Amino acid sequence: MLLTAHHQDDQAETVLLQLLRGSGVAGLSGMDRANQAADLLGDDALWMGRPLLDISRDSLEAWAQQHQLLHVEDESNADPRYARNALRHHVMPLIATDFPGFQQRFVRTAQHMQSAQRLLIELAEQDLSACLVDHCIDVAKLAGFSRDRVDNLLRYWFGSRGVRMPSTAWLNEMRAQLFEAKEDAQLCVTHADCEIHRYRQKVFMTPRIDPAALPQAAQAFVWAGESSLYFPAFGGTLHIEPAEEGMSAAWLAAQSLCLDVRRGGEVLKLAANRPTRSLKAHYQAGDVPPWERVRLPIVFADKQLIYAAGIGMDCHAFAPAKGDRLQFRWVFDHENG
Structure with a gap:
């Protein structure tokens, strides 16, 4: 002390x-x-x-x-x-x-204000707990609170995530957009430290994405038996892991591989008994938010798409016979630890 x-x-x-x-x-x-x-x-x-x-x-x-x-x-x-x-x-x-x-x-x-602040924090903790679903806020539950309780909850949420406290004007604008935008609107409000998104009646706080920081070109690579490969330009690691069904090690080692982000028009088939669908359709079915889709990498073997992060493997890359099999798994840097 x-x-x-x-x-x-x-x-x-x-x-x-x-x-x-x-x-x-x-x-x-x-x-x-x-x-x-x-x-x-x-x-x-x-x-x-x-x-x-x-x-x-x-x-x-x-x-x-x-x-x-x-x-x-x-x-x-x-x-x-x-x-x-x-x-x-x-x-x-x-x-x-x-x-x-x-x-x-x-x-x-000051002593009275300290007591009042402790009560506001206690109320915000209870309200946030009631509204929080998988690290995001349920808009329907948030709408059940008074304006003052909404603002108190949002300020506490910002503070608990280590984000600078927004101005009153910014908070008013964000609250208005959260509740007044159309239900299917993909709302994004930019803050100095983060982005606030509303998607499918949930509010997400995500790091700010600089479009210039997104990979502008694909990265070719080969697999030589590693359990993981790090790609700094894509901000994450591609793990190669044993699985019940998947690619054979010999086939994977013989391929000219390429890591990229979605450019449009890509399709993927998850299983033999499931239809071939666009990545957009897969993302929508998997409830993957639009702002995450632009960063999720995909892997090609020659010109064949064999893996899409956030979705899974294409079954065309699976070996037909039993044996040691491999699948890909992508992890962003911010998800480690």
């Missing part, structure tokens, strides 16, 4: 600064008595404690003088170009003239 000398006046400055910036309940909660110092010092095991938040600056200075403690003043503390210093030197003395003891009231306000 790292102890710091933040005091009552610092807490009052924090609350006033957040109030002027238009912060919500979380901002008006001021400084916590203790919290992880990972963001500041990069150590998850280190906590920062502020045991002096209820004590005024004057009381601390008097105690320091009584015990003849020496201190060093940071010269930047006098620079009014910093917002906190402008409040400390120009604004707070004027407030203290007409409202003596306002610091204590600001500290109590």
Whole structure:
């Protein structure tokens, strides 16, 4: 635990600064008595404690003088170009003239806001749990909440995923599109850190996809018995695994293979007793969202499509006789671990 000398006046400055910036309940909660110092010092095991938040600056200075403690003043503390210093030197003395003891009231306000924030987090956890389906949010369940509860849930969802908190205007726009767009619309709202999609009445949060970062050309390769092959340009690994039915090792090793992304018009037959269908039809049947389809790689042997990630193997590549058989499996980098 790292102890710091933040005091009552610092807490009052924090609350006033957040109030002027238009912060919500979380901002008006001021400084916590203790919290992880990972963001500041990069150590998850280190906590920062502020045991002096209820004590005024004057009381601390008097105690320091009584015990003849020496201190060093940071010269930047006098620079009014910093917002906190402008409040400390120009604004707070004027407030203290007409409202003596306002610091204590600001500290109590921060304590009330901390309590309110804890309740909002508790409610958001319950609401998100009720709406969450396979890491995405059920729009029908979300629509049953009031606007304030929806916003509280979405803000908590963003925070829990490590995404920067959206502005009120952005949140209003996203909420409107989630509920007002046509049911079959493939909605995408772009955030600085992610993309928000609505697909089949579910809300997904996905990493932002830069079209320029998608593979622009196919990559030829051969298989020489490896259990996996890494393709950095495609952002993942192709695993070659034993299976009850699949390709023979000898046949696979003799092929000129190629990894690519879907260009349009490709077809695949999953089994002898199933019809040949387009990849689009397979993706729709498998409930694969459109934004994932553009990144999922496919494998050709010469010009024959033999595998599509997110769908499976083409049965034409299966060996007719029994024996050791192999199938492909694709895993993106972000799915590991």
